[in-house]
Amino acid sequence: MQDVKVLLRAIPPAKQERDVVDLRHLRYFVGMIDAGSLMKAAERLHVAQPALSVHLANLEGELGTQLVNRSNRGIELTDDGRLLYDRAVVMLRHHQDTLNALKSRKNKTTGRVSLGMPSTLPSLISAQLYRMVRDRLPEVQLYIADTSTAALFEWLQEGKLDLAILFNLPENAGVDFSPLYVEDFCLVGRPPSGPVAAEIAFEDVLNYPLAMPCRSTAWRKILDDVAERQNKVLQSVVETESLSALRAMALSGECYALLPRSAVLEDIRSGVLQARKIVDPDMQGVMSIASVSGRELSRATVEIREVVIDVCSALGTDLPTPDQGVSGGQILRVVPSTLFASARMAKR
Template sequence: MDLKQLSYFVAVADAGSFSRAAVALNLAQPTLSRQIGLLETELGQRLLDRTGRGAMPTEAGDALLVHARQMLDSADRAREALRELAASPGGRITVGLPPRVAASLSAELVTRFRERFPRAVITVSEGLSQHLREWLIAGRLDLALLFDPPPSPLLSCEPLLREPLLLVAPAQGPRLPARLRFSALADWPLVLPAAPNAIRSLVDAVARPRRIGLQVVAEVGSVQTVVQLVRQGVGCTVLPESALPPPGHGPALQRAAIVAPAIRNNLVLAWPKARPATRLMRETAALLKALDFSRLGSPSV
């Protein structure tokens, strides 16, 4: 069976008229009638009942219509797959990044994306992990990097980075031990990110059931501002190593491992389960996974 003839047959069945289908296909009506006739001859079945009011599928036509739609759809998908293989895909993709990931790695991501997909456009949206998760579920994002997202049946997640949280103190403050129990955090004044920051949620989730009262002297939304306040001696904080500036960028900071229990910060790549994974989406996910996450603590340039 000729795919073009099948597409003509589907067009007539959908339009309910040879004349309307001919206009939609930009064909002369005799040409369309001849092609349908050839298809009927090949199959040995009358496919359309022609009346003064139009054309309706016969019983054989209804049976063919189901298969014709499937065959045409499969052909379209095959052509699209071959087009994607033949050239760099175009289109647009939207990626969500938490602020400190965006500050350190957006330039690297966009540069690699432009090199790999010169015909496509990337949009980078910044937000707290909780907000990015909601945007993924709502369909506003194609992909996102999230810190410690709650499980959702609507999202697929792939772990990328797992780090222990540390107690961080100013260099000029009291000497920190190499390790301290989580309960000992109650003895230190703390500057913490404000909820719903993922790090704050982790700390609160451990402290609350143990009835450990933390001395939170300030809440700040930006991790960079938290680090500045610690350097100025306002208090200590709880952060992963990757959130801290590398050596040589400002005054040194003291660090102590938190144990009993240890708390770990998890960075994951997430995407909606319901969204079809296009080539652009798959390869952008590969670019995200290949980012140099050791640079998370580096100042943005």
């Protein structure tokens, strides 16, 4: 038995297979060849020249072949050295590309963002919004909901929406907002045969056959409050929440609709409808994109908000931005009572 133990000890342990060449070896080797000499490579790689000589000697020893010829002119590749150099360049490039791709992926904005907007807006900005989100935030999914201002505000407070575009909320509504554009209320109808003024006094609006938003909308609340202050009553044969219905009635030429300019901006530009701004009092306000105060926003939500701001700023002079000024009088801040109720509930 003792003889067997002695015999086993006499047999050398099997040599373990291992990778003897790592990326550092390859990087130094490529650096030497690119520099043309060990001295220049030492300067570029910030490694002492003797250390580079040791790395090169170890690399040749591990691979069992001569990689370079040294001379007074520097170093020149052997055939094996050329093979290693060409493949090492590719390997190092793939390695760096992989690192860059992972870093880029980590820095990409991803996630789902819900955005609410009044029914006047989707047809106006959705196409441009799609293009900007596709180009800037390809990993973000945007969900758009359009409904009344009151519903949008409630959904925002309840967390069903990340962002909402709202009309002139009161200062104490519990939201943070960024102004987008100035909105005008207008008398909208078919263009007349002759010239008419671009503006019309509110009391004169009452002389026209009207189709109006129903009383549950923020727009109608504003109209009714202005009429009450002037001891007037707004009457209409048809009331509806449907923007398309109001537009269709205005296009028919049978009546006029009281609508924000943005609701029919494309029809105005094409000349099929005319919008006369209502004045005395000026009926205008600021549309803003809002989020709940104190609620932390995801990176995707913050960037979608910036996209919406950019889209609305590109609408042109037909919908001026707030920094271009709000003409005449105080900005309307009349909103449905449900908004105030929601704001009070949010503060509790």
